[in-house]
Amino acid sequence: MNRLFTLPLATLLAGIVPANPALAADDAPGGCAAKRQALEQRIEVARSAGNSAQQAGLEKALAEVTAHCSDAGLQRDREAKVAKYRAEVSQREADLSEAKAKGDPEKIARRQAKLAEARAELRATEQDLQR
Incomplete structure (x- = not known):
């Protein structure tokens, strides 16, 4: 029962967040470390929801932030x-x-x-x- 509830909830939450996570984190204060942390949290949510496509996109965004954010x-x-x-x-x-x-x-x-x-x-x- 819990698994049935958490999967749709995770899917719903993933749909609320903008498509480009790097842009979504741009407005968040705290700099690059906060952007990386937010992406890592979203990767974990995608992983736990079994959403490998979203996880791959988030991992790519994390690599971009790590490489280019200052x-x-x-x-x-x-x-x-x-x-x-x-x-x-x-x-x-x-x-x-x-x-x-x-x-x-x-x-x-x-x-x-x-x-x-x-x-x-x-x-x-x-x-x-x-x-």
Whole structure:
């Protein structure tokens, strides 16, 4: 009975995780060691579920992370992401100013919502940078 329950659960959990584990771990704080640890855990889940295809893919991803991941590279990627979101916030602020100049209340509301969303993304990305 337990085996019947754990196999579908493991399959379900494996389906929730993005297809490219290296990209999925990119947003996780902690650097390359955390990426390797997350991949090793997922390999164990795939192994225990008997999913050899997923296990092989995860092992390939682990080899790539081991060969090419550097904490300095991850830091550069996070800094680039922050710069991208700062530029987006600036653009959204300009869009809002333009909408205010035209005086269209619906457009102003839409632009305010977009700006709030961009600012939230920037805050989250800046927090990731601090980790």
